[in-house]
Amino acid sequence: MKTLNLLTLLVAFVFISCKDKHEFGDLTPPSNVNASFSIVGADNTHPHGDGTGLVNFVVTAQNAISYRVDFGDGKTEMAPSGKIQHRYTKVGTNKFTAVVSAVGAGGSMSSVSLELEVYSSFSDAEAENMLAGKNVGDTKTWYWAANVAGYAGLGPQESGDNGEYGYPAWWQATPFDATRTCMFENSFIFTHTANGITYKQTADHVFIPGAYAEVLGVAKDQCHGTDVVPTITGEKQVSFVPSTSKAATQGKYNNKAYRGTAIELSNGGMLGWWVGASTYDIISLTDTQLIVRVMQPNSQYAWYHIFTTTKPSENNFTNLVWSDEFNKAGTPDATKWTYDLGKGSNGWGNNELQTYTKDPENVKVENGVLKITAKADGSGGYTSARLKTEGLYGFKYGKVEIKAKLPAAKGTWPAMWFLGNNFATDGWPKCGEIDMLEQKGNKKTHILGACHWYDTDNNHQGDYDKETEFANTSADFHIYTMTWTEKKIIFAVDNQNYFEMNNNDKLPFNQKFFLIFNIAMGGSLGGNVAANFTEDSLEIDYVRIYQ
Structure with missing residues (x-):
């Protein structure tokens, strides 16, 4: 066993009071600090130990109420009894300086240093x-x-x-x-x-x-x-x-x-x-x-x-159940997509200006993306396309991921949205509408999320929407997601949430919905179309649905 009596370091505390006199008792720091250590397994053949890295420390002092050991490897522990075992884990034979302190009343301390060299063989x-x-x-x-x-x-x-x-x-x-x-x-x-x-x-x-x-x-x-x-x-x-x-x-x-x-x-x-x-x-x-x-x-x-290493989600939707990667050039996959055609009633209920077609100049798969293109028809009108999965695919709850680039032209109103499968029988808004993404025609640095339904308690339409600033939606592709559960509906772009609404059993958002992609022109959210408008496109790299 090695014993060292080294220079005592005294820490004095001065207490000053402007008005009151306080009594702190005897602040005499500990004295006669004696600290020693023994390396487990050390002998003449193995002076630095048996490779466990274990070292036993013993310290005594007068006027001490506890002891503190800084082992010199970044670790410090209190040793109220004055005895403590520590394991050094740095592999190989390494030198350490341990500082052993006797702690007295009021926090006064006296310390000594111990130099030790320890062998540790464990490694993982x-x-x-x-x-x-x-x-x-x-x-x-x-x-x-x-x-x-x-x-x-x-x-x-x-x-x-x-x-x-x-x-x-x-x-x-x-x-x-x-x-x-x-x-x-x-x-x-x-x-x-x-x-x-x-x-x-x-x-x-x-x-x-x-x-x-x-x-x-x-x-x-x-x-x-x-x-x-x-x-x-x-x-x-x-x-x-x-x-x-x-x-x-x-x-x-x-x-x-x-x-x-x-x-x-x-x-x-x-x-x-x-x-x-x-x-x-x-x-x-x-x-x-x-x-x-x-x-x-x-x-x-x-x-x-x-x-x-992956932060789990309470709604950990990881099973890919439906997708379109748009890898085959030409017309969209007829097993997955159908169309709304014409001008609709009252401009599709929103005073929209376009006529929907399924012509290749308005909708096609090209270079690995779906392109929905709104065009001026040369006679003061506009053509576009509206694709949907109605009658082909619907789903309830899950995560939708869409990689898309939005049109930049003033007056274009792109949307990626959903209607309840009961739309044909119960109509809107009783079927419910989930607008995962919309963009106003005159605010191309903003995106909009919304939900619409029929409020049965009050016998009128219910709405909730939120608009968020998000730049470069027309210059670059971004990943838009919807997480939909029986408790919440959440929209995000590039992992940044921009819409969150609570769901409950009174709302229609607990049934199957189908998917819709389109560009409208003008109307309630499209606003005034630029006089020099010729054409612009909504481009979709992929759509994936997980459950």
Whole structure:
């Protein structure tokens, strides 16, 4: 054992009061600080240890009420008893300067420094690379896999003859549990630096389950901030160490053994769920999924977490059920599209000026895109096209993705929208109308989303719309999406939401709808058509529907 008595560093505190006299008691700093360390496994043949990286520290002092150790590797811990074991994880033989402080009344401290050289042989480079990226400077962000049953779970630490200590035998969270939505705001960023892996979480709160909330004396099963858990924020160092728990060495999760590696987060770090511990057994790890287990101190509770690199959506529509990629030149696919033709009644109900045709000069597939072209007919009128899937395809709920470029000419009114399948029998607005995208003829730097229906409670038309500024819609292709569920209808462009409306069972938006693409001329939203207008097009690269 090595013992060092070094220069004592005294921290004095001066308290000044303008009017009142305060008594703080004896502020005599600790004295006679004696600190020592012993490297586990060190002998004449292996002076720097057995490769575990474990070092035992012992410190004593007069007038000390606790002790603090800065281990010199970015980690600091309190040691109330004056004894603490620490694992150094930097691979190889490395030198460290540990600062050991005796803490006295009022926060006064006396410190000594210890120079040590430790050998650590454990390494899991594959885990480091999958967690943070292979190269220095790489960063990976992880999220709660909230769409998966058991993204949070609970089981025993060691009990259970049937192996229950290796998996969440007692409880598993259901996907998108409404009582834990505050958790899902958080994300977890791991960065590969020249000195190892660092970690931080993005939210300033963590979830505290009831079992540990009772220990802290705070409200159960909800998120708490830094007033309860001061160590939430800030960058943490990530260490990779051998797993030593019974679950990691003997247990199985989904009938597979644990990885055998644990991660330690410095300075009280946690992965969005606080139970008083910062060491996580890695159960399994891939480039896109992380499953870990953390043991709550002084209990039999072991908590399980599942994370993913893709932020899940409560409406995780990923199954492609219908699409048109417009790869075949010529007329649009007749198995998918039909047409509205003519001038309609009262200009299609909006005083529109165009006549719809299915002529190639108004609608065709060319160079991998659908082109709907509005044209001046030379006689003061206009022709255009209106395609629809009515009678061929309808759907209820899902995600619609359309890559499109809008016309730029004044007076053009492009639209990508939907009507209820009952349009032919019940008419408008009882069938419901979803306008995923419209653009006014005189506001080409704006886009518009809207829904229309028949308000049965008040016996009149119901409407909700929202207009948003969005430039370059006519110069470039953009990706427009609609996410439609029994609870909400959301429109977005390039992942930026521009419309959101609540859905409910009183509205008609809980039945199948069909799709419509068109360009109108003039009318209620098209406005005045430019006098020199000749033609302009709505171009659609693809349309995809997921459920």
